[in-house]
Amino acid sequence: MDYLLEFLLFLAKTVTVVGGLLVVVTMLTMLGQKAKKLHKGHLEVTKINEHLxxxxxxxxxxxxxxxxxxxxxxxxxxxxxxxxxxxxxxxxPEKPRVFVIDFHGDLKASAVKSLREEVSAVLALAEKNDEIVIRLESAGGMVHSYGLAASQLARIRSCGIKLTVAVDKVAASGGYMMACTADRIISAPFAVIGSIGVMAQLPNFHKVLKKHDVDVELHTAGEFKRTLTVLGENTDKGREKFKQDIEDTHGLFKQFINDNRHQVDIETVATGEVWYGKKAIELKLVDEIMTSDEYLCKKIENSDVVQVAYVIKKGVTDKFGMAAHSAIDTIVTKWWERLYNNRFFS
Incomplete structure (x- = not known):
């Protein structure tokens, strides 16, 4: 009888502790979600003149x-x-202003979330004699993601505001697609420029599965709903269509660059190759060899230089989940988006 009472007391304590933890976690989650809704992000402005x-x-x-x-x-x-x-x-007379925006691109051009807010904020204030400088660093990634990022920069030119893109390290593939929307591109001597091409790849485990007598069925509505698969048997017709899709995407990429930089011989540079800044200027991929620091220091003499950054606030739950989200994003998202025939600028 004493043993049963002790067990019930232990069980009650355990339930109380677990219940308390669940209440705390639930409250933190609700607070995090509420804060996220109320404070999606905020604009940070740094006066570079004063900083220097x-x-x-x-x-x-x-x-x-x-x-x-x-x-x-x-x-x-x-x-x-x-x-x-x-x-x-x-x-x-009022000094002209130079608004500086940083863009660090990953595979999915995730920074476009902040970029769209930064561009909107600056365009609401910028005047015709002002200038926007994008310090761009990206090796490219998904076609649709970088297409959206390039469209955000195209908004600046359509408003008649001077746009300069400064590349200190790399603007390749989708990164160069963004850069070519500028009125002027400056590049550090050893910055990597170009990679005007498209790539897509995926593994195929059909032979392995066949060896172990495993059948895979894939049913689609539409002849080319799925051209190549990971598990099923791929056909020559599917491969042909897959290659054609890549060529079509490459054609759109070349046309976009040709429309924005008429001085470039697109057939010469659209080979998927990359060049360092000094060679890139010979190919007219960039306009001047100079680091972003050198360019902005010159602007400070006669302009008010302001850095603008839209910072997305992370809640409590976001901070706890950062490591797990990063792992999932790397292992699952990037991998499976490749498998499902997403096209990548390369």
């Missing part, structure tokens, strides 16, 4: 003695007063 001035002042304080710093500050104040006197009674 702060760096300059920090270095001056570290290297110069007190007397030299005092003299320097007196000279600067005197210069500012003289400028104010000269400008007194005159209408001060």
């Amino acid at each position: 001035n702060q760096l300059k002042e920090s270095l001056q304080h570290a290297l110069l003695d007190k007397d030299t710093l005092k003299k320097m500050y007196k000279t600067e104040k005197k210069s500012e007063k003289e400028k104010k006197k000269e400008a007194k009674g005159q209408i001060k």
Whole structure:
């Protein structure tokens, strides 16, 4: 009897603890979902002019003695007063603004979620004498994803705002598709440019399954609903259609680049090859060899340079699930989207 009472007491404690944990997890989930609905993201603005001035002042304080710093500050104040006197009674012209947006592309061009918000925000404020600089880094990925990303940049040109794309490391495949929408492309000397091609691949386990007497049935409505399969037997007709689809996609890719960069000899560069910046300028894939830092430092002299970033806030549940989501995304999403004949810029 005592044993039964102890067991029931232990069971009650266990149920209480488990129930309490479930309540806490449920509350955290609900709070996370509520916060996600209320705060999808926010815009962060950094004034690069001020940032560089702060760096300059920090270095001056570290290297110069007190007397030299005092003299320097007196000279600067005197210069500012003289400028104010000269400008007194005159209408001060507004400086043009340069809006900087960073795009780091992955296989699915996931950053387009932020890019569309950043472009919308800047276009709501930008004027004709302003400029938008995209610091682009991407080796490409899915056709439809990068098609959308390129369309976001095309919005800028359609509004008559100058668009410059700066490539420090890589703008290949879908990344170059985005870059070619710009009025001007600048590239670091060893940045990777090009890869104007399309690829698609998938494994086939039909022979392995056949060896172990495993049959796979695939039923489709539509002759080319599925051209190649992973488990079933592939046919020459299916392969022919699969290759034709890739060629059609490549044709669209070439046409898009030709429409946006008339100076490029598309048949010469649309081979799937990549070139470093110095060779890319010879092929007219880019307009100038320069890093993004060098370009923006020049702009600071006569413009207000502002970096704009749309940050998507992650809730409690999002943070806990980041590692699992990343693993699933890598193992399942990317893999199976390849298997189901998604086309990739390459």
